[in-house]
Amino acid sequence: MEYIVEMLNIRKEFPGVVANDDITLQLRKGEIHALLGENGAGKSTLMSILFGMYQADRGVIKVDGKETKIANPNVANRLGIGMVHQHFKLVENFTVTENIMLGNEIGRFGMLDVKTAARKIEELSARYGLNVDPYAKIEDISVGMQQRVEIIKTLYRDANVLILDEPTAVLTPQEIAELQVILKNLVAEGKSIILITHKLKEIKAVADRCTVIRRGKTIGTVEVASTSEQKMAEMMVGRSVAFKVEKQASKPGETILKLDRLTVRNSKKVEGLKAFSLEVRAGEIVGIAGVEGNGQSELVEAITGLARVESGSILFKGDSIAELGIRQRIAKGIGHIPEDRQKRGLVLDYTLEENMIIENYYLPPFSKRGLLNKSFIRKYSEQILKSFDVRSGQGAVSIARSLSGGNQQKAIIGREIEQNPALLIAVQPTRGLDVGSIEYIHRRLIEHRDKGNAVLLVSLELDEILNVSDRIAVVNNGQLIGIVNASETNENEIGLMMAGVPAEEVQT
């Protein structure tokens, strides 16, 4: 069998962690090869080595059968290896063409030849079914299209091997389906793809083979067609995994949160949430289902105090909180797992322990008379990190930035649940996490409910909403379409409601 890229016995160590320990990955020509592993298993490190951003301490890389040294990403590009990063590297106020040309400008006498480049981009777009407008500005196009721009960028540089790092983490279900078609087109045209992911469904849908790594070691490479999802999950986590969380029926108690005809304007001064009414009671999980950008952010920001309420009321345990500051709301018992962990959830340049106290540092025993109580903070943080299995190089004193995305997320969730809020707002709590962590976080959310607290779960993953929630409120265009019991509905019904069809009209 012909391999286009081989990474043999790769080892890479960072201070305190062995990120890769004797990993072997062999990519066949014309296949989609999934690289599956938990958060922090070493997937990103391995791909960074292949793309020349890190140098392996040990091991051999072969491209087209020839042993090569990949000193930096430029070398990788020359070898025909392109990478689509999880966080896109695009200039927001440049057009698609300008972004793609960047670093590879063509032209004469110092003048850019945008036309030729745009034509080439149009050709590539048509050939692979990417549907990208070369003259659109990045800030005006959807996340899904931005990702396709990144893909064209690699094709424009004649990449034969594409590495996609968690490509679906930022996409809506429809966009995911589109991406899968595109990947198949690419392979049909002779490209080879490495797909970094921990979503088993997607591997099943598109990949030919799958290499599983766990804690820096290769566990094995399997044929996807003949391997069950359950089997792959076990290989990845090292134990058997439940896909569906076990939970008792909810026993709703008093009303914790009551929204009445809440209207909120978004950053563009448009009404993002319109006359939205909802009750969340103690001991229940209410899921908010909807396509991204249909009022979820405005809803969450209004409850937490990040956005001003235009009209309507927010009652928390019977008291109006619409006029309170963010800190006061937190003190009253509102916990918030934010949607964007890097933007809102963490101070990336702070250590983990500093991040663990960001909402309550000013209270005793975290501080007394304005002085931080460092030994208590250390103990408190270490206990959260331990109980939520946050893996980091140096424990509580690790810089938050140095953690993998999944571990950052677990740290935030630990911080919020530890404060035992009467209302926990969890926005996309498992975005970008592996099945093992997802199962764990779902269990913690249900545990939190079972302690008699209210949970408001906002998620774009329908599976998650259906699995974890007791009741589901569906939003479309900032309006409440309907509320259904999770046990009495299905994906189809919710899907139609998400598209704006009222509950009464949905045939079940």
Add this chain to the structure above:
Amino acid sequence: MRVAVVSLLAILFGLLAGGVLMAATGHNPFEGYRYLFEGGLKNPERIGNTIATGTPLIFTGLAVAFAFRTGLFNIGVAGQMLFGGLCATAVGLNLDAPRPILLLVMIAAAFLGGALWAVVPGFLKAKYNVHEVVSSIMMNWIAYWTVYYAVPAYFKGTYLETESQILPAAATLRDPFISGLFGGSYINMGLYIAVLAVIVVAFIMNKTTIGYELKAVGFNRHTAEYAGIAVNRSIVLSMAISGGLGGLGGMAQYAGNANNMQIGVLPSQGFDGIAVALLGASAPIGVMLAAVFFGLLYSGKGFMSAMTEVPPEIADSIIAIIIYFAATSILMERLVSWLIKRRKGQRSKPEEQQPAPPPGETSGKKEGLYDVEHH
């Protein structure tokens, strides 16, 4: 540790480049440097003068460093020095009180004056998102013209229109004890206040909830907001403390090293504070060492140009080059990584390599400082 190596390398490269410059202009670099360092360190008096020259720089360096650490770029320290100094001078010339009280009131006036001058850009940033670089530079010129007007109008000197009246000795930071210790140097109590300020700033930054808050806002204002920190208040407070330190720098300059103010001068120490903060890696103790080093260059350069043909501008060039190397600390850090890697590689198999710094580790704060004008 690594940061210190970077700063020391910056100094080393700066000195090397200065040597090349001297050689290229036909002077003997060894002789030049001998006199430069002798000029700053030859005897107790010169050492005292070096420290005294560095004292205002400790304040201005701290002012810039404090702002840096909290995500702000206070480029208006010169104006804060001027206005703080003017407030202190006004008190010193008009208040009749026992010396300890007089000095304390002057110090408070200097701090508050500087703070007021920085609160304006802080407020504009918090409320209207006006970039503090632009507004604090503008404040520099407002301070410049305020002094230009106020000194001749209210504090006119006995002989010259362009200088304020000489402060009575009791209203300056002169201290015969420390001056005597350094062979009659003009070193003064400003040093005590500076050391105290270094300790207080380090304490605030590392031990207090205020420091924690301000740094959190500086690193990531979205997260700070999410966590319920009053972001706008923090920005204003941060600028106030930074400006207050700048004001103290004015006190150290105009009522310590000098005993009056001149009109028509924007003090260069305000801008050198940026360089000091960079070289000191924005750490209080680093700022103090960097300030004294700059003091050495400034006080030595006169001696060098007196004893040799080397023009004093060479010393200024050396300072500028050091700033370049300190400001491009990313390059220096790469160099350090590379050196460590190579040495490890020679000794044994690369068992434990240092990883390249993760992207974004050296924060963007240091960007765009290269075009600061030095007066």
